[in-house]
Each structure stands twice: as structure tokens, then as C-alpha cells.
Amino acid sequence: MNSRPYYTLDDLNTDNKVVLLRIDINSPLNPETGEILDDTRFKSHKKTIYALDDSKVVLLAHQSRPAKKDFTTLKSHKNKLEEVLNRPIGYVEDIIGKYAREKIKKMENGDIILLENVRFLSEEVIDMSPEMMTQTIFVKTLSNLADLYINDAFAASHRAQPSIVGFPLVMPSSAGLLMEKEINELSLALNNNSSPATFVFGGNKVSDTLKVIKNILNGKKVDKILLVGLVANFFLFSKGIDIGEQNIENLKREGVLEYKDEAKKILKENPDKIILPVDLAVKKDGKREDIDIVSLPTKYPICDIGIETFVKFSKLIKESEIVIINGPAGIFEEKEFSYGTYEILRAAGEAKHSIIGGGHTASVAHMLNLEKKVSHISTGGGASIEFLSGEKLPGIEALEKSKTRFKIPDIEL
Template identity: 45%
Template sequence: MALPFYTISDLDLANKTVLMRVDINSPINPDTGEILSFKRIEEHARSIRKLPLCKLILLAHQSRPGKKDYVNLSEHAKVLSDLLERDVIYVDSLFQKRAVDAIKAMEVGDIILLENSRFYAEEVVLKDATMDTQEKSHIVRTLSPLADVFVNDAFSAIHRSQPTLVGFCRLMPSCAGPLMEKELRALKRVTENPERPCIAVLGGLKVDDSIKVAEHLLGRNIIDKLLTVGVVGSMFQWADGYDLGTPNINFIRSELKDADELVERCRKMLAEHPDRICYPSDMALNRDGKRERITLSELPADAPIYDISIDTIARYSIVIKEARTIIANGPAGVYEIPEFSEGTIEIFKAINDSEGYSVMGGGETTQVIKDRKMTGIDHVSTGGGALINYLSGKEMPALGALRTSRGMFPEGEEESQK
């Protein structure tokens, strides 16, 4: 499956000075500075192992200004060193003299991690700027003459336009890194001529994200069936005329400022795709901490909906078993409470056991898969906003920059033909 830009196999990186953008943005204990999850760092460690020996300069960010986890990258460098069993030198500078001197002193095989790119105003204020403007930033103007190749491995940031993500691509040969390539090949497989039947399972609290994804996947006929769970399922029930009950309507309105607009968009999808959208036929209420089943015909509910129930689990599991391609994002209920984790676990188990090709994403989704040791899922994405934007058909600035670079530097074409 061809990609419209170079990958590391297309460019000669051996013994070169390589700028590599990664996304090691990780959850951090604000009191101790301890990194709480190594998942993203582990993924990029795998990418680094696939590179030939070179002088490797890593660019990365952590959080954003004003957040408690907006810290330097010294701990990230230590974790990466441990994972690689190689020294990763942290440099507390991005493009000032300390960074330049460190880069000039590198030898083949060295790895340095420069400072949190968002410590510098350009990386933050130029987030929506053109490539021309990104190229003129101090970050890019200082670092680009020091490197031979740019590798973007930060899949989870492809929906952003910032100097360290797009600014180098017209100034040097640029390519997608191994993690980026793996993510994009998986997503292309489920969105471009997927094996049929192709289904999506969308849930969780981020209803606006799920609705954007649903509109694109249904509108482009990418999926044959949409299974909705969680608050997403409740929204479609509401849109189809069911009274969810005061506790649930109040909760949705408290979580979603634009609830009425989102319901209307759900209603429009139901009108346009009446046979392709499924919502739960029975749910589990939280009745004073106890699980209580309720069917659609018994609505409105006088207690909050916390999960899907047995009939919906059985019905959805059949659809999942018959699917050849599965896209899934978000849990089916409040899975953190054991009493209401059944729907999420059973739906994910059905996906795990399915013979179809499956791609799953979402922070909560990832945690359930890890906790339950579900190894039958083909691809678990590292992307959050990037995954949602990709599945919504949005333009990806970082991918556009890589495509532009391929057109400007034909040496990659020559290398790939050797």
C-alpha cells in the first residue's frame, strides 16, 4: 500500500545528521515529576531501533503553557535511555548556543533530546501559520543548516501545524518515521477500500468527536454499519425521539454545551442512513451503585445510564463477529466502576476475538485493552486528536508537508529504486 511521501527506507540516513520529531508527551505526576506511562516513549524507542546509525537529534514537546505537567524533558531522556540501553543526552536548549554546540559535537551513534519545543513561543503562537512562516522561525532557521534529513514520527501530532512539525520539510529531504508509517498504513487499510462488511463502534464521552467521525465514515460510504455505545448511543436515542429521563438529559447538557446542535446532527444522520446506524436497545442504570437493566420501551429513566446491557451486547457481538473490518473508539459505559464495565469488556472481547482486521484508538480504549491483555486486536493507535481528525477526513498539515517534501527532493525516488 503506497504512501504519498517518503519513509525511512526511501532515504539514506546512515551516518547522516537526522532531525527526528517524536511525540513523547506523557502523563506526569505534578507533585513528583514522575512519568506515569511510558507508552509513547516505548513506541518511539521501537522507531529509533529501526534507524541506521546516525547522529540523531530528537525534537519533542510536553504538555502546554499553564498546565501542571508542562515540564522539561530531562526525565523523558532518562526513560528513553533505559529503554534503548543507549545514552540519550538531554540538552536544556532548543536552538540557542548550547543546542547548536551539542549538535556540532555529535558523533555517529549519538542521540540527543533537545528541550521541550513548547517552552519557546514560536512553537505555540505559530500553530496555525503557513509553511512559509514556519520556515522563517528561529527554531527552523537555526536547526535546518545543521541537519541532513528530517524524520517525522509524531503521528499523534499530524493534525497540527508548528515549526518542529512542518517547518523543515521544504528545506531538506523529509520522511515519515516507522511509527508514523505503521499508523498510517493501518488507517489506510480501514478507510480506503476496506474489506466488507466494514463497521465502526463509537462510544465514550467525546460525543462531538464521534459525531464528526460518524458523519465522515457514513457520508463517504467507508462503513456499512455504525454501532453506538456510551453517551454517543444515548445521543442517537435522543435524536430518534426517546426521552432519556431528567438525570441523563441533565448530564448530557452539563457535558456538552452544544448538545442541541449535536442531537440535530445525529437526527440528520439517522434520516440519511436509517438502516446503517444502531443504538442500544437496553441499558444498565446506576441505581444507588447497583446495576439495573432498562429497555428502550421503559424510558424515560429516573437514574443515570452507566452501561449497555445484555441484549445490546449480544446483538452488537454478532455484527462484530461478521465484520471483516472494524474501527473502534471509546468505551461502552463507565467502565472504571466494575459494576458497569461489562458492556465495554464484552464489546472489546468481541472485537479481540473477531477474524476481521481491527483498529482501535482512544486513551480509555487503550487502557482497557492493556488491562485485559487483549492481543487479538490488530492495531491500537497512539493518536488522540490526530486519529479523530484523520477519521473525520480533516486535512493533516504534517502529512501535507511530507508530501510537499517528496516532490521537492527526488533523491528519495532514486534511493528506493536501488
């Protein structure tokens, strides 16, 4: 028996068992065709799924969230899973209805089925306490049809939702191999007191990032926080810099202007730690144009950090003992605005210890063949950063509670 506060696959006998396996295959999609553009997360679950060869595996997964353009069914995900695993996957266009229940009851050893997007269920997206989650129809229905629950969805484990938190509280549960690896790798970084320690935040999850920045600063384990992407635009605006009407409207659409005073306070209290871009790249008549911060406001959309910024940031990253990067520096899908993201990630490969997190950022890291140059490429975006900020992820906490509730010697496994 391991000494970890949660069970791992080594602790469980999964043979001939019905296993609910929560995975995270939430991926970027082609907006026109629905085609999956990156299979990194699919590949990350291969070892766990292969380890369950003698089980009846019921996959729980999601794609995006309600009201988002890429909120859709998992039909194309089923096809991608078959391609990655090289084995048949049953796709069930149902989650807790009669069709899904009958499919699960008829499974044989070695079968794998993928249920529909769990976020189609309102119970999955309603805010409630962990104990209330155990009383949802979702959890009650599926837990009565399965023997074990395994959470391999590290990237979604910062979300307190029934598919992540509810099941471990009502049935024997463990971490999957990917989950275990993520915890091991990120714990090494979390307990690393090396200096200089540098965090790089980008992407567009401003409110989540703001919370993590405050936690990191309170923990005093950071020397520099470099800001890029929409996060940087938000902090520049909060500092009192007019970034242009179009870019301010973008912040309004993301619903982040209410956090302006918080960001302003952080900048005032940490002038030497928070590093903002010195120049930016805008899209002018369809082309890239780098402009100095003093040239703002601009009537054009900001799409990347400027050349001077990524040269400056790359130097700071290379000089770091440990660097953690989360989120792209711009619209990296467009070649002219990919330079900031690419150069920052390449610089991470030269730091002594480097961790890259975030779905999109991780995808670029794989594309640049950085697997052997960086210490760890995490599947988690918000999850990896919240973990590194010292927060206990709801998904991991639920697994720990499960271990205390279901003692292996006392249950028939």
C-alpha cells in the same frame, strides 16, 4: 528508490547526520504523581530510534496541550524512554534557546536528546498556514542545526502544527518506521470494500468524531456506526433524550452543545446506520447500576454502556467483515465501568479484520493481550480515524510535498 509519494528511512543515508525525529509519547499520567501510566507509545518508536544508531538524534515530542491538567514537562518521559530503550537519553529543558542549540551542536554519533515539550512554544499551537509555519522561529532555528527530519508521530499527524508540517517543507524528510507501518496497515482497511463494515466511536472527542462520522457516511463505506462513551451521551441528548443535569453539564464543559443540530441531522438521515446504546451504567453511591434508556433522566453520572448494549454491540462486531474501534466505552480505569470497553475490544478479536485506534483504547487492547487477535492496534486516535475516513493527514501531506521539493539525487545525503 521507492514508488511511495514520500521518502522512507530506506531512501536516506542517516549516518553521521543530525536528525530531528518527531515522535508521539503523549501518554496518560497519574494526576497526583505525574507518573506515566502506559508506555505503549514509547515502545512503538523503538525500531525507528534503533535504526538511527549512527545518527545524532534530536527528539521532538509533546505532552497534552495548554490549559489541560496533564500539560507538563517531558522530564518523566525522558526517564521512561531510557527504560524502554535501555540507553541514556539527554533531557534538554529548552527547545530553541541557547542551551538547546549548544547541546545539539555538541552531539556525537549515537547521542539522543529529548527537547522540552514543543507545545510550550506558542508557535506550535497557533493556527497558521503551512508556509507560515516554515517562517516560525521554531522551524528556522532547528532546521538550521539539523540535516534531516523524520516524522514517526503518526498519532499527531492529523494536527497541522510546525513540528509536524513545518520542517518537511524546509528540509529533506521521511516517514519513520512506525509512520510507514501505520500508513500501510490503515490503507489496507481503507481500501477494503468488505461488508458489513462497522465503526465504533467512543471517548470524549465529540467534535472530532462528529466530523469523521460525516466523512464516513459521505463515503458510503460503512454499514453500522456504534456509539459509546461521551459521544453516545451527546447523540442521545441531540436526539432529544434528557440524560440528566449532571451529564448535560459534562457536555457543556466539553463545549460540544453547539454541534447538537448537526448530530440531530445525522441521526435523522441515517436511522439504520447510527446505533445508540439501549442501556447505560451510572455511578450510584459509588457503585455501578445499569439503567434502561427509558429510565432517563438520571441524577447520577453515566460511566459506561450497559450490559444489554455491550452484548448487542459485541454481536454486531463479531459478525463484521471489518471493524474499526476508536475510543473507550466508559471510565475503564474504574473496574466496575470497564466492562463495556473490555467486551467490545474482545469482540473485535473475533471479527475477520479489525483495527483498534486511540491512545487509551490501544492501551487496553495491549493489556488484554489482543495483539495476535486483532489485525492492527494503531497508536493514533483521531489520526487513525481521520485517515480511515479518507482525509489526507497534514503530516503525511507535508512528507509528500517534501519529496517533491528535495530530490534525493540532487541533495547531499
